[in-house]
Amino acid sequence: MGKETKVMQVTPADDTNPDEVGNARGTWDSQCEFFLSCLGYAVGFGNVWRFPYLAYKNGGAIFLLPYTIMLLVAGLPLFFLELSLGQFTSLGPNKLFLSLSPIFMGLGWGMLVISMLVAIYYNVILAWSLYYTFASFTSVLPWGHCNNTFNSDNCFTATDANICRNQSMFYYKQDCVDVAAYCRLSKLSAYNLTHCVDPTNSSNRILAESSRKLISASEDYFKNRMLGRTDDITWDNMGGLNWELVGCLALAWIIVGLCLIKGIKSSGKVVYFTALFPYVVLVILFFRGITLEGAYTGIEFYILTPNVTKLNEIEVWADAATQIFYSLGSSFGGLITLASYNKFRNNCMRDAIVIAFSNCATSVFAGFVIFSFLGFMAVSQGTTVPELVTSGSGLAFVVYAEAVTNMPVPPLWAFLFFFMLITLGLDSQFTMVETLSTAVFDQWPVLRSRKVLVVSLMSLVLFLCGLTMVLQGGLYMFELFNFYSAGISVIVMALIEVSLISYVYGFPRYMKHITDDMGITVPKPLYGYWAITLVCLTPISLVVILVISVMEFVPAYIGDYVFPPNIQTLGWFITAASIVCIPVLGAYVVWTGQYGKELVLATKDFCSARERAGLGASSSGVPNSTFRYTYDNDGFQTTTEAKVIPSSNFHELPPPYNGHM
Numbered sequence: 142m143g144k145e146t147k148v149m150q151v152t153p154a155d156d157t158n159p160d161e162v163g164n165a166r167g168t169w170d171s172q173c174e175f176f177l178s179c180l181g182y183a184v185g186f187g188n189v190w191r192f193p194y195l196a197y198k199n200g201g202a203i204f205l206l207p208y209t210i211m212l213l214v215a216g217l218p219l220f221f222l223e224l225s226l227g228q229f230t231s232l233g234p235n236k237l238f239l240s241l242s243p244i245f246m247g248l249g250w251g252m253l254v255i256s257m258l259v260a261i262y263y264n265v266i267l268a269w270s271l272y273y274t275f276a277s278f279t280s281v282l283p284w285g286h287c288n289n290t291f292n293s294d295n296c297f298t299a300t301d302a303n304i305c306r307n308q309s310m311f312y313y314k315q316d317c318v319d320v321a322a323y324c325r326l327s328k329l330s331a332y333n334l335t336h337c338v339d340p341t342n343s344s345n346r347i348l349a350e351s352s353r354k355l356i357s358a359s360e361d362y363f364k365n366r367m368l369g370r371t372d373d374i375t376w377d378n379m380g381g382l383n384w385e386l387v388g389c390l391a392l393a394w395i396i397v398g399l400c401l402i403k404g405i406k407s408s409g410k411v412v413y414f415t416a417l418f419p420y421v422v423l424v425i426l427f428f429r430g431i432t433l434e435g436a437y438t439g440i441e442f443y444i445l446t447p448n449v450t451k452l453n454e455i456e457v458w459a460d461a462a463t464q465i466f467y468s469l470g471s472s473f474g475g476l477i478t479l480a481s482y483n484k485f486r487n488n489c490m491r492d493a494i495v496i497a498f499s500n501c502a503t504s505v506f507a508g509f510v511i512f513s514f515l516g517f518m519a520v521s522q523g524t525t526v527p528e529l530v531t532s533g534s535g536l537a538f539v540v541y542a543e544a545v546t547n548m549p550v551p552p553l554w555a556f557l558f559f560f561m562l563i564t565l566g567l568d569s570q571f572t573m574v575e576t577l578s579t580a581v582f583d584q585w586p587v588l589r590s591r592k593v594l595v596v597s598l599m600s601l602v603l604f605l606c607g608l609t610m611v612l613q614g615g616l617y618m619f620e621l622f623n624f625y626s627a628g629i630s631v632i633v634m635a636l637i638e639v640s641l642i643s644y645v646y647g648f649p650r651y652m653k654h655i656t657d658d659m660g661i662t663v664p665k666p667l668y669g670y671w672a673i674t675l676v677c678l679t680p681i682s683l684v685v686i687l688v689i690s691v692m693e694f695v696p697a698y699i700g701d702y703v704f705p706p707n708i709q710t711l712g713w714f715i716t717a718a719s720i721v722c723i724p725v726l727g728a729y730v731v732w733t734g735q736y737g738k739e740l741v742l743a744t745k746d747f748c749s750a751r752e753r754a755g756l757g758a759s760s761s762g763v764p765n766s767t768f769r770y771t772y773d774n775d776g777f778q779t780t781t782e783a784k785v786i787p788s789s790n791f792h793e794l795p796p797p798y799n800g801h802m
Contacts, residue, residue: 166231166582166589166750167405168484174409176492178479179224181416181568183469183500186266189565190536192468193443193508195460197530200451202444205505207452207461212501215462215682218674219471219635221493222642227480228489229654231750233579234474237481240746242641243735247726251634252474253580254719258626259473260573261603262619264397265610267570268389269538270562272367275389277555284362285546287315295354296361299522309334311349320349327352359543360535367538369613376708380613387611391604397570398600401578402593405482408571415564415571420503422561423510429554430513439516442526443508459689462682468500472635473627475572478579485749486660490667511536518544537562574599616699617708624697625712629690630719636683637723643676646743658749 169175196204230237234249276283283289287296297312305317313323324330324337329352332338337352339345356364364370369383400411430436451457470476480489512526518540519526529540537558545554578596582589610619642651652668655661663671697704697712704712730740746753 166482166579168482169405169409171409172484172487174405174412175479175483175487176496177412177416178405178409178568178572179476179492179496180499181412182475182479182572183496184416184419184503185468185470185565185569186537186562187464187468188500188504189507189511189562190534192464192504193511194530194536195464196505196508197443197512199454199457199460200448201442201446203447203449203451204457204461207458208465208501211458211462211465211682212497214674214678215686216465216469216471217493217497218671218679219466219639220469220476220497221490221671222639222675223471223476224480224483224489224493225655225659226642227477228483228485228487229659229749230747231481231483231485232477233481233576233583234477235580236583236746237477238638238641240744242645242741243730243744244727244740245637245641245723246730247723248634248637248641249474249580250726251630251719251722252472252477253577254722255627255630255634256473256475256573256576257603258622258715258718260570260577261606262610262622262626263566263570263573264393264603265390265607265615265619266534267393267563267566268386268611269367269534270559270566271389271392272386273538273542273559274556274563277552277559279552282542282546282551282555283366284359284542285551287358287361289362289366291366292358292361293356293365295356296358297355298358299524302355303523312355313353323349324352357539357543359546360539363538363542368616370616371613374614376614376617376705378614379609379617382608383611383613383615386615387608390607390611393570394600394604396567397574398596400567400571401574401596404575404578404592404596408575411571412568415567418564419561422557423503423507425557426510426554427506427513429548430510430517433513433517433548435516435518435520436513437516438519439512439514439526440509442516442530443512444505455689456693459686459693462686463690465501466635466686467627467631468504469497470569470572472631472638473573474576474580475569478576479572481579485751488661489659490655490661490663511541514541514544518547521547574603617704620699621697621704621708621712622715625715628716629687629694630716632683632687632690633720636680636687639675639679639683643680645741646747648672648676 169178196202196208199207226237226241230240232240234252235246236249238249239246286298287301294314301315302312305312308317310317310319311323312318313326319331320334320337321331327337328340329337329347330340331349332346335349336346337349338347367383367386369380369386371380374380400408431440483489512530515526515529519529522529530536531540541558542555545551545558548554574596578592578599581595581599582592588595609615610622612618642648648671652663652671656663696709
């Protein structure tokens, strides 16, 4: 008889675990590691030093209403979308959006640029936290008094100022001076015991206490000791390197690099501590805070005096939207990266809901902690909470630093708080750097075997980029990056991302991947919720946030100093660095020869890792796991064993249909 040839495509056996097949990138060792990594990424500095201030500023408890609405309308849908995208494709953002819509491949690279820019200045905050942690190992905190050699003439403490005030005198240079001497410091004359007068204009009388700007000992320490700023520091003269901060920044990058040296296999173990320790400290600080005198006063200002009329102000809704959006960390590429290491059938919808609400609950709880201490500080200094409350790094490194100096055993509470800040920041930093390294390994898989080298070099490069922020005038560069790195650009990324899924790829089609392919049960009410938000409410809310962000944009500043126009222009270049990736790389895709629908529609690579590996489909169109059984003629056959011929020899075989156009 003639030769008989049989061709058979081999599929995985029934007992094959689809979560692990075809994913050469690896997966989390346990679901708990992924959950804690996402929680740690979402819960960061903003939960402690921004949300409490916004709640106080925008009507107290009533702020929770717009905050919750914005969580449901924009925050949670985006969070779920990114987790499901990463889990379904097992790709980092640079490869994911290339497969979803080739002309928008720049969207993923733009997210990487944002993560890189934020990682540079974010680790500087960790360096500050390390500096304060080390400074806490002393019997007397150096920011609790003005007797240090580095203190300026305008340094004061509330305790010393009150002593002088009780004598009808004024505190200056660690001494009490009378009103005449105090007025002369500002080239004024004494009018009475409480007021100064301009000698050239007798009608110009001012309160003596307001004639000279004093700074607290904690602020003096922050500016003059830690930052090393001097009066001649400007954008034109940034001063030299602050070598103590350089060392702290280097240590911060060493910690990050070591924890990521084996990717998720090492960072997944670290998060058991870094994600949970902040909650332990917050609980300890909460019970300590509510027992302090004045705690109720602080909490009352925070949330117990709701102002319903605030709901009529558009600024309140804008603050709620921006806070929930940036707090959850969407459109940085981090959530996509973390979920890309998930097992394929993990219930990422459940994780998204639990993590998003846990993040918001953490913000509210942190507010009770912060304001209980502010209330105590107000009582101990004889001032009011509104005069103390602030937002951003000033709350942590100035206001709270000063608060702990008035407590029993100040070094203990200082250590706990600043070490908590370190662990809060590390989880977010882990994710941003992991996002960058994952992109490298996805783009050049051969480098996966050199993970130690890649992570080490990446940490070194980012450390060098951050050196401009540990100059004596480095705070200027830090604030410039803080203002421009991840503001408008992140909203643009999110708007394009949700539009691609909802309108280009198609929401129903995408949900079939979640329900049918990943096997996640989505109850009808939840399906309806995802549909109405992702298709309608989320895009609309993002457009509104974008418009408000542009219209209400505030130029970068520090205190009363607004950066000059040329520096603001530099800031806009920082913003554009990520956005420009979209049109530039889109033009590159067109230049490579793609045209028509293939520029916009999803490619065959927009599928599970299992399919891409060839068990269900191959991006090259060749089934990688194809055996060809070749027999000689029956008379010559002496064995029943098959000869295995590599699939690369059989390009003539048609690829199996994989359900993607």
